[in-house]
Amino acid sequence: MTAIDNKAATKGDSAAPAAHRLSVAPMMDWTDRHCRVFHRQMTRRAMLYTEMVTAPAVVHGPKPRLLDYSSVEHPVALQLGGSDPRELADAVQIARPWAYDEINLNCGCPSDRVQSGCFGAVLMERPQLVADCVRAMMGETDVPVTVKCRIGVDNQDPETILPQFIETLAGAGVRHIIIHARKAWLQGLSPKENREIPPLDHDLVVRMKRQFPELTVCINGGITSLDQARCFLDQGLDGVMIGRAAYHDPASVLIGADALWGDDHAPDAVDVVNAMRPYIADHLAAGGRLHQITRHMLGLFMGKPGARGWRRVLSEQASRNGAGLAVIDAALAELQASAAA
Incomplete structure (x- = not known):
């Protein structure tokens, strides 16, 4: 399905902000357009994210293949990877006709090929560059530009660098940040190990919400059930992002999830x-x-x-x-x- 013309007409403009209460994480090779349509049959409310698409691919590659999606996916966010402000801005400008509800910048992926392109988790070491990137992206869109990050990388002290990173992004105009509550080790761990070995620090993310109450702060990492999601929402976080559990056991995570919005939609x-x-x-x-x-x-x-x-x-x-x-x-x-x- 391409139907770009239909997407703008069917886009749920009021749905996106509330949708962050629960979201399905962007996952390479998993959350493609077919996966997102499948997930949408189980939840009308949750925000769905694309796989990460690099800005150079959008600028130089086949636009419809990279950006097309079904109108039923709304609310849906496009996640971009990159570190060149001008190239990211160009990618956002190119993607405008596709009418995504949100544009997200990846500052959390630890894979070697992402590092070699100087984007993903390595950007945690360059907060000012991230600020320059999001400013440039915001200049090309009217929808929210958000950031997904880790609590730190390598030998960084998360208690110190995470609030500094968030403050820098807030100064650039970012109002919404999604925090994977693990460090990323850029050397010595594979991407799979980076999702499992570094210890989780959910409490730090909760403290970031308290420190930055004016921002939308969502938590990601190690969350496998709706009961856990409710617990984090009760602690004051604005949203919960679930990854692998939503893919491997989608019914347990997504069927009934709309109750988080007071919606009784729960198909068999x-x-x-x-x-x-x-x-x-x-x-x-x-x-x-x-x-x-x-x-x-x-x-x-x-x-x-x-x-x-x-x-x-x-x-x-x-x-x-x-x-x-x-x-x-x-x-x-x-x-x-x-x-x-």
């Missing part, structure tokens, strides 16, 4: 599958492959009777040539037979 997981059928049919009709969508749906029935059969049918059959909605039917039949046994 089978209803979610059926709601995806028209989108899948359109994708197949346009020449797409079934597994491009169903790979994101493998964990929908996590922990339920028949979940293994659901995953097996999709894993074995969805990548075959000509695979279509009949594979979905077969996977549901396997699920329901196990549940009835």
